Amino acid sequence: MWCQRLAWLLQGRRGSTGHRWPWLPRGPRPVLAVPARCHPTAPASPCCAWQLHRDHLELRYGSTVMRLDFVWLRDHCRSASCYNAKTNQRSLDTASVDLAIQPQAVRVDETTLFLTWPDGHVTRYGLEWLARNSYEGQKQQVMHPRILWNAEIYQQAQVPSIDCQSFLETDEGLKEFLQNFLLYGIAFVENVTPTKEDTEILAKRISIIRETIYGRMWYFTSDFSRGDTAYTKLALDRHTDTTYFQEPCGIQVFHCLKHEGTGGRTLLVDGFHAAERVLRQAPEHFELLAKVPLKHEYVENVGGCHNHMIGVGPVLNVYPWNNELYLIRYNNYDRAVINTVPHDVVRRWYHAHRALTAELRRPDNELWVKLKPGKVLFVDNWRVLHGREAFTGYRQLCGCYLTRDDVLNTARLLGLQA
DSSP states (O other): OHHHHHHHHHHHTTOTTOOOOTTSOOTTSOSSOOOSOOBOOSTTSOOEEEEEOSSEEEEEETTEEEEEEHHHHHHTOOSTTTEETTTTEEOSOGGGSOTTOOOSEEEEOSSEEEEEOTTSOEEEEEHHHHHHHSHHHHHTSOSSOOOOOOHHHHHHHTOOOEEHHHHHHOHHHHHHHHHHHHHHSEEEEESOOSSHHHHHHHHHTTSOEEOBTTBSSEEEOSSOOSSSGGGSSSOEEEEOSOTTSSSOOSEEEEEEEEEESSBOOEEEEEHHHHHHHHHHHOHHHHHHHHHOOEEEEEEEEETTEEEEEEEEEOSEEEOTTTOOEEEEOOOTTTBOOOOSSOHHHHHHHHHHHHHHHHHHTOGGGOEEEOOOTTOEEEEETTTEEEEEOOBOSEEEEEEEEEOHHHHHHHHHHTTOOO
16 A cells, blocks of 8 residues: 555656655655565565665565666566567667656556656566566576586586487487586587597587687697697696687587597696685685786797787686676686786786686696597586696597587577576
8 A cells, every 4th residue: 555655646746836745855865765664465475665766766575675777677668669579679769768767656566566657658577577687686696507516526426428319319418418518517428420520510519610710620639730839749737728819719629539649638627616715715816816807818820820819808707796707717828928917916916826726736626537539528618627638649639619609599598597
């Protein structure tokens, strides 16, 4: 009842006399103050109460208190004239919304918020939709559910590899593979014919192949055909690839086609697990690694290959609204001169970098796997670092990079949160 009275009062203050009602407060305080008590909307529904302020609506639904700007509420209207439900695109011209807009009437029932605007247009929002899509709701949600792991956690999980035929021919096999990949940042497909062509067919099942300066599908041997340490027999410390791209490649595919020799095991480290430990032990280090921009550089002049790539970004990249880590850019080989921060920050950054490096190099965080012909490894290059032990003999790999957007698109179409 008091909600209905509030709507009536709000309508009344825009009467033809133009006078301010004596009970309305002046200044920047809320225009109307509703008692801070829970108004049950229905016996089985979460408690709902709301309070109108000069420029926003404060709405409590269940345990979530939302502060919804009036312009935001008008802009996100899902009515037929404002939103095209067939294309899932906005029809409303946001620039046409009065930036001082206020609703003329507000009403809430057990499931829905109703707002009537000065031109008579009515906007309806489901309370559940608002709880999910408000800033306060998003702060409580995880964009990408993950299982952080060290070697023991991953081995005990006994994550299965997916058979090639199931991966290629069934949605169930593909969905299981993608679920493993999203949770752990790595996934394997077994019984693949050890050729570049069959590896390409496998990769294209989940994504468009991202063509880079290395081509679409690449062969990888120790012939130093490219100006990169990876094209040798030397050990490689843990790193992520293409840090020198403005947007590092999202997913990397590895398939060992042949190895006639010893060594060459692949090292995998969950960078997010290491970063989480830094956050718990020294949050100031985590914050610095997430704020300081660095340059990474790739300069190549070998044979007919001439490239100069520069990418800029912090080591850790987080979503600002919930501080969720979504990308780690870690490559000591390709890190360029640090000239993007003043001197009083540099030493603190080195301390933070050392803390992260120590976690990444903890032996219990190292998962070692031997890649063999027929077993294809997919790596989330935004999360999992990879490396290699030194090897002898002839070793040939093929692989490619995949566009992250397309992999996540495939996962969402199969009903996964990605």
